[in-house]
Amino acid sequence: MRFLKTPTNKYLTLVTTAGIIFFLSFINYPQYSTKEWLTMLAIAGTILLLNYYTILLPPNGNSLSMDSSVYLACLFLYGLPFTLNVLLIHSIVFSLLQRKIVWWKHIFNFSTYALMIISSYYAFIFIGGTIGSIHFNNLVPYLIALSSYFAINVVLLGVYFILAAAESLESIFKEIIKEILSPYLSTLMLSLVLAILMSKESLFGLFLFTCIAFLLSLAFKQHFHLFKKISEKANKDFLTGLNNHGYFKEILEKEVTSAKESDQPLCVVLLDIDDFKKYNDLYGHIQGDHLLQEFGSLVKTASEAENYTVARYGGEEFSIIMPNTTYQKAISFMNELRKKTNDTYYKGVESLPYGCLSFSAGIAECEKETYNISELLNKADQAMYAAKGQGKNLVHIYNQYSEYSAQRSLSLEKELEEAEHQLRIFLSKDVYTYRHSKRVYQYAVNFSRILSLSDYERKSLILGALIHDIGKIEIPRDILNKKGKLEPHEWEMMKKHVTWGKEIISTNKKLEDLIPLVELHHERFDGNGYPYGLKGKSIPKLARILCIIDSFDAMTTERPYQKTKTFNEAIVELRICSGKQFDPQFVEPFIAMIKQFDDTGEILEDEPLVVNC
Known part of the structure; x- marks a missing residue:
C-alpha cells in the first residue's frame, strides 16, 4: 500500500494493469507452424539485438532503437496476436538478461508497448488497412497506425513526467514531441522497408535488415564520438584546456534558468591574476602561458571538488559557476582558493609585488529578478574591479550600494x-x-x-x-x-x-x-x-x-x-x-x-x- 501513496506510483500501477488486461484480452495461441514459431523467435531475437545496438544521435546522445520498426512491420505482416507473442517472448528474455533493472520497470515497459501495439493495430484496421502484404493503397492506414503508436507513447510518457516533475503540460509535451518526432518518422520508413523485405524473403529479409541496422549503429556511434570530440575542442580553451568564454556563457544561461526555476542559490565569480602583465614583461609570453596553464589547473582541481564549472574568460581572467551556493559559501571557497594560490610557488612570482601569485575576484549572486546573464556578469565584473581598486589579492562581493558602482x-x-x-x-x-x-x-x-x-x-x-x-x-x-x-x-x-x-x-x-x-x-x-x-x-x-x-x-x-x-x-x-x-x-x-x-x-x-x- 505504501507504493500507491504517490501520484506517480498510482499512475504506473494504472498503466501496467491496463496494459496487462488489454494484452490478455487480445492474445491467443493458435496452432502456429514450426516455421511461424521460428519466425517469431527470430523477430524477438532481432529486437533484443537492436535494443543493444542503438543509433546514437547528436548533439545530446539520444538513442534511436529500431524495435518499434520491427513491431510495426510484424503487425502489418502477421497481425495482432502474432505481434503480441513476439512482445511477450522478447520481454521475458530481456528481463532475464537485464536482472539489474527493477522488476516493475520491465512490467511497465511491457504494458506500454502492448497498449501502443494494440492501438496501432485497431487504428490500421479501422482506416481500411489489410494485413499480410505491403501495398501502396495502405499508405494512409500505415500513417494512421504510426500516428496512433506515436500518440499513445507521447501521452503515456508525458503524463508520467508531469506527475514526476510537476512541470506544465505544455512544456512537457513540447519537449517530448521535439525529442521523438523525427525518430518516429524514421520508424515508419524502416518498418515499411522491413515489411517489404520480409514479405519477399521472410527470414533472409529479417537477416538483411538486422545487418543494415547493425552497420548503421556502428557508423552512427563513430559519427557521434567524432561529433563529441570536435564539440569538446570547440568548447575548450586551447591553452588551458578549460571551458572557453562562449561555452561558459552557454552553461551559465542554463544554470541561471535552472536556479530561478528551482529557487536555488547560484553565484558567479570572475577572477583576474594580479600583475600578470608585469610577469609577462619580465619572463616573456611563453613563461606567461605556462603560468596560466598551472593556475588554470589549480582552479579546476579545487572547483571540481565542489562540482563547480570553470572557464578561461579571456587573457588572465577566469570564471567559475557555483550552483547551489550562497554568497557566504562562495566567498569562503574563494578565500581558501586565494590562500592556496598565495602558498603555491610558481617560477618567477617572487618578483611580483606580493612576492607570490595572487588574484582579485568578484562574486555576484543570482537573484530572482536577475534579468539575464549579462547583468550577472556585469555585477561580478564590478566587484572584481572593486577588489583591484582596494589593493588586489582580495575577494569582493557585489554590493549595489558600494561607491565603486557609482564610480563605474x-x-x-x-x-x-x-x-x-x-x-x-x-x-x-x-x-x-x-x-x-x-x-x-x-x-x-x-x-x-x-x-x-x-x-x-x-x-x-x-x-x-x-x-x-x-x-x-x-x-x-x-x-x-x-x-x-x-x-x-x-x-x-x-x-x-x-x-x-x-x-x-x-x-x-x-x-x-x-x-x-x-x-x-x-x-x-x-x-x-x-x-x-x-x-x-x-x-x-x-x-x-x-x-x-x-x-x-x-x-x-x-x-x-x-x-x-x-x-x-x-x-x-x-x-x-x-x-x-x-x-x-x-x-x-x-x-x-x-x-x-x-x-x-x-x-x-x-x-x-x-x-x-
Missing part, C-alpha cells in the same frame, strides 16, 4: 544628454509619447530620491524612464493617434513596442543596462503582463517601479483612446491594483510622493519624504 557609471548628465538625443526622434511623429516620456522621467527623478537606491540603480531608473517607450517609433501614426478603442490586431501591434524598443537600444552598448526597463515595464506583478508574463520578483525591481510611474502618468494624462483621471482617482486605482498589476512594496511610497504634488504637477513645499524599501 558614466555621469548622469552625459547619459541623459545621449538619451534625450535618442528620444527626440519622437518629435516628428508622436509628440504625445515624447511628452509622456518626459513626465515619466521627472516622476522617476523625484521618486528615486525617496527610495533606497544605489547611484547605479537611480541612474538606470531615470534613464530608463526617459527612453522606455522608444519602441513606439515603429508603431504606425494612425494607430498611435487613433481616437477610441484599439482593435485587437492594433493592440497586438501596440504591445510590440517593448520588443522594438529593446532592439533599438541594444545597438548602443552604453544603454544595454536599460534593456530590462524598456522591455519589461508592462509586465504585471500577478504575471498577466507582457511580453513574457513574468510574475512577482522575477520582474527586475526597476521595471516594477517604472510600471507604477508609467501607469500613473498614463491614467492622469489625456490619451487618444482613454479619458484622463484626477490624481485622487489614479491613487485609488493604484491601491486597487496593488498586488495585481503593481508591486505593493512601491505603491504606497509612490502615493506618498504624489501627495506632495497638486493636480498641475507642481511640487508642494512640504519636507521631502525618505522611504526605505
